[in-house]
Amino acid sequence: MNASQAKQQNDRWLQQQGLPFNPSLPVIEEPSELRPRSAQKVATRAYVLSHVIGVGYGRTGDEMMDFLRDADLLDDLTFEERKFLKKSRYIQSDRSWSACQAEAVHGCAWALGLVSTAPMDACPDTLASLFPRGNPHADIATARLRSFDEIYLRADLNYRLHWAARQARFEGAQFPLPEAYIQLRRHALDWIIGLPYDWDDIPLDT
Numbered sequence: 009m010n011a012s013q014a015k016q017q018n019d020r021w022l023q024q025q026g027l028p029f030n031p032s033l034p035v036i037e038e039p040s041e042l043r044p045r046s047a048q049k050v051a052t053r054a055y056v057l058s059h060v061i062g063v064g065y066g067r068t069g070d071e072m073m074d075f076l077r078d079a080d081l082l083d084d085l086t087f088e089e090r091k092f093l094k095k096s097r098y099i100q101s102d103r104s105w106s107a108c109q110a111e112a113v114h115g116c117a118w119a120l121g122l123v124s125t126a127p128m129d130a131c132p133d134t135l136a137s138l139f140p141r142g143n144p145h146a147d148i149a150t151a152r153l154r155s156f157d158e159i160y161l162r163a164d165l166n167y168r169l170h171w172a173a174r175q176a177r178f179e180g181a182q183f184p185l186p187e188a189y190i191q192l193r194r195h196a197l198d199w200i201i202g203l204p205y206d207w208d209d210i211p212l213d214t
Contacts, residue, residue, distance in 0.1 A: 009157045011035035014164040021165065025128075027184075028172045033214070036164050042202035044156055047120065050200055051144075051151035053207065054116035056084045057109050058139040060093065064107025069093035075141055088208045110135060111189045115166075115196030119159050120151055127165055128185050156201070163201045166194035171214040 015035045022029035045053075059081070062072045073093050076082045085093070095102065114131045117123045122138050125131075153159065173187035191212055198210050205211065 009039070009160060011038050011164070014161050015168075017161065018165045018168050021127075022168060022172070027169070028175060029168060030171055030175075033168060033171055036167055037203065039156070039160060043204065044159075044202040045200050047151040047153045048148050050116050050119055050153060051148040052081070052084050053196075053199075054113050054120070055079065055139050055144045055148070056081050056089070057113045057116070058136065059141075060085075060089050061106055061109050061113065063093070063098060064103045064105070064109070066103075069095055069098075079142065079144055081144070086206065086208045108188055108192060111192035112196040113139065115193040116200070118162070118193075119153055119197065119200050121154050127162065127169065130185075131189070153200075159197060160201050163194070163197035166190060166197055167214070170194050170212070174214055 012035055015033075019029050019031060056076065059072045059076050059079075062075070063069060069092070073082065076085065092102070092106070098106075110131055114123070114125070114135060117135060117138055118125060123132055123135070169185075169190045170187070173183045173185065173190050176183040177187055195210050195212060198212075199205075199207055203210060
């Protein structure tokens with residue numbers, strides 16, 4: 009599958025769903041330009057994020073750092089995540105941001121084949137149980153990804169859904185799924201297919 013094929017297939021899907029789409033929206037990077045992350049990196053990222061989420065549900069940053077240390081995942085925090093967990097206090101927007109990272113975990117879980125949600129489905133209630141606290145390294149070692157073409161196609165779709173959700177916001181219209189959720193799923197999938205940026209620096213322009 010190339011970028012043009014992904015765009016054409018997803019534009020058709022958006023039309024069939026009655027969702028807005030922009031035929032002028034460019035294609036994403038060609039597969040030959042990408043360096044996909046391994047299943048082990050994706051699983052590690054999901055486990056780390058599943059700890060960061062704890063702040064969104066009332067935990068302290070110190071508690072989550074301790075859990076990550078016990079799981080031997082402390083070194084896998086990004087710079088921004090480490091800075092976030094070291095904050096001395098959290099305001100409501102901090103906790104909301106943290107809780108929303110579940111959507112990035114959702115993107116990772118889907119790519120790992122652990123959930124089978126459709127593009128516009130809500131995050132499953134069982135998500136937290138897929139990445140339990142404790143030592144995750146046996147699960148990480150055996151992690152497997154869906155095919156690259158499947159993930160690439162979904163990444164392209166989330167890029168187009170992100171545009172549609174943002175456009176709806178600009179127009180004051182309703183959209184079936186919150187823009188922030190789509191953006192975070194896109195963030196995860198763009199990183200997984202191998203955009204040449206670290207997690208903290210993934211560009212999310214539309």
